[in-house]
Amino acid sequence: xxxxxxxxxxxxxxxxxxxxxxxxxxxxxxxxxxxxxxxxxxxxxxxxxxxxxxxxxxxxxxxxxxxxxxxxxxxxxxxxxxxxxxxxxxxxxxxxxxxxxxxxxxxxxxxxxxxxxxxxxxxxxxxxxxxxxxxxxxxxxxxxxxxxxxxxxxxxxxxxxxxxxxxxxxxxxxxxxxxxxxxxxxxxxxxxxxxxx
Amino acid sequence: xxxxxxxxxxxxxxxxxxxxxxxxxxxxxxxxxxxxxxxxxxxxxxxxxxxxxxxxxxxxxxxxxxxxxxxxxxxxxxxxxxxxxxxxxxxxxxxxxxxxxxxxxxxxxxxxxxxxxxxxxxxxxxxxxxxxxxxxxxxxxxxxxxxxxxxxxxxxxxxxxxxxxxxxxxxxxxxxxxxxxxxxxxxxxxxxxxxxxxxxxxxxxxxxxxxxxxxxxxxxxxxxxxxxxxxxxxxxxxxxxxxxxxxxxxxxxxxxxxxxxxxxxxxxxxxxxxx
Numbered sequence: 325x326x327x328x329x330x331x332x333x334x335x336x337x338x339x340x341x342x343x344x345x346x347x348x349x350x351x352x353x354x355x356x357x358x359x360x361x362x363x364x365x366x367x368x369x370x371x372x373x374x375x376x377x378x379x380x381x382x383x384x385x386x387x388x389x390x391x392x393x394x395x396x397x398x399x400x401x402x403x404x405x406x407x408x409x410x411x412x413x414x415x416x417x418x419x420x421x422x423x424x425x426x427x428x429x430x431x432x433x434x435x436x437x438x439x440x441x442x443x444x445x446x447x448x449x450x451x452x453x454x455x456x457x458x459x460x461x462x463x464x465x466x467x468x469x470x471x472x473x474x475x476x477x478x479x480x481x482x483x484x485x486x487x488x489x490x491x492x493x494x495x496x497x498x499x500x501x502x503x504x505x506x507x508x509x510x511x512x513x514x515x516x517x518x519x520x521x
Numbered sequence: 522x523x524x525x526x527x528x529x530x531x532x533x534x535x536x537x538x539x540x541x542x543x544x545x546x547x548x549x550x551x552x553x554x555x556x557x558x559x560x561x562x563x564x565x566x567x568x569x570x571x572x573x574x575x576x577x578x579x580x581x582x583x584x585x586x587x588x589x590x591x592x593x594x595x596x597x598x599x600x601x602x603x604x605x606x607x608x609x610x611x612x613x614x615x616x617x618x619x620x621x622x623x624x625x626x627x628x629x630x631x632x633x634x635x636x637x638x639x640x641x642x643x644x645x646x647x648x649x650x651x652x653x654x655x656x657x658x659x660x661x662x663x664x665x666x667x668x669x670x671x672x673x674x675x676x677x678x679x680x681x682x683x684x685x686x687x688x689x690x691x692x693x694x695x696x697x698x699x700x701x702x703x704x705x706x707x708x709x710x711x712x713x714x715x716x717x718x719x720x721x722x723x724x725x726x727x728x729x730x731x732x733x734x735x736x737x738x739x740x741x742x743x744x745x746x747x748x749x750x751x752x753x754x755x756x757x758x759x760x761x762x763x764x765x766x767x768x769x770x771x772x773x774x775x776x777x778x779x780x781x782x783x784x785x786x787x788x789x790x791x792x793x794x795x796x
Contacts, residue, residue: 388531397528401535408539412546419550490641 328456329465335521336469342440343477344511345518349440353478354503356431363482367475369431371468374441376413377406378467381445382460395449402445410436444470481510557586557610564606565595570672572596572693586610596620596692619710620692622675622685626661626704627717627779627791629682632732633657648701656730659720661704667696679789686787687713712764716741716750716757717786718779723755728777733794735779741765744773 342348349370356366381402389395414432417425425432435441448463456462484506493502562582569577573594575584584590585606592598592606607613634656640646644666647653653662663681675689676696687710697705704719716735720727724736735756742750742757749765750757757780759765770782778794785791 384535388535392527392531393524394528394531397532400532404532404536404539408543411543415543415547415550418552490643490646492642 333469337473338517339521341473342470344514348443357482360482363478366431369428371471373435374471375468379464382463385449407436558582566597570693620707621687621690621710622705623715624683624704625719627733628660628731629680634730645701666699670695670699687783713767713782714765741773741780745769
């Protein structure tokens, strides 16, 4: 049991990193990685939402969609559930913890349409029946670890980009071009983890 | 047919339930916000420059409504804006004079001795290498750390010299701390005559490395009324408590053209003035 969780953890964070080997969530990966502190804010929000979304979506899938033989509606229902969940969390957070609400700020509603969140939920739903990932706790752990992997990639990349700002980049490669090249090299570095699990 | 019906009904039900839940929660967890904060925020410039000392315009609006700050603390607001906000909140408007930044150096590439520098294009990095690649140890390095800090685009880097455009400057003071040579000072916008030199070295030593240095010849001190220009070692400065009129520049015939009008300096009218 424990070894299975370890496999999920290491697999989701390093080997099958959401951004660098599954190429999910590229938009925020490039969009909010200009500064380290915004990257940290985004990472916090993603970890928060992805963990919750994995839990709720796996429950919806297990107790609603599968018994009613509506698996083909997974994508549609998951999007609705995630959007509603983010909305709910935002409303409650604003009232309960204004500090946390302010630090997550604009990133919370942005995540509603983050493909990494939907991707994680869909991967959970499509995992082999009987595996740890198909249970609600396994799904939650997988969601949390994937989000941590996303956060790791985002923080690494934003630190690199802060350094890049001071480097003298050839004119033709300035801006997005050098960012994409850097992201590619970072992904290649993560390829080194393949075969670990 | 059955499947389609089930799908439509169940998806509709899920959507409906979620909608109702969100509606109920939004009502139950409603946060009361002061509508005045929003209104004051609209009246503020919205540039989020931080010149007021708060985290941004929204934060400042909150402070103003909460009586922790006065509308006049915003350096960007025109007197009219301040009056509008004060009127809206029913508090007294206070008067204050607009202030602008001045970079106290006139040594562009044409007028100074410089050496080659291949490092990071940033003044604060350049100054680490033997105080910057400029003959004068006190002059503007011209890599534009201040210009990058300016949210209003009021500082131009012209031929290796930072030049403030007083009509664009709003006085937020973001640039002041970025200059490793401490060249930037805030002065009243109504004063136009400044000495564009900040080197305390002797006149002859300054002239070796810069054609437009102030050599403290005191021509301007004599041409103006008493106390308008003050001598500070080997440097003359404008007395901002008792500022001279704009015709002083014409009258004094500054031999190095270090004495300049900020408006004409911004318009590049002193090019080639130094002999």
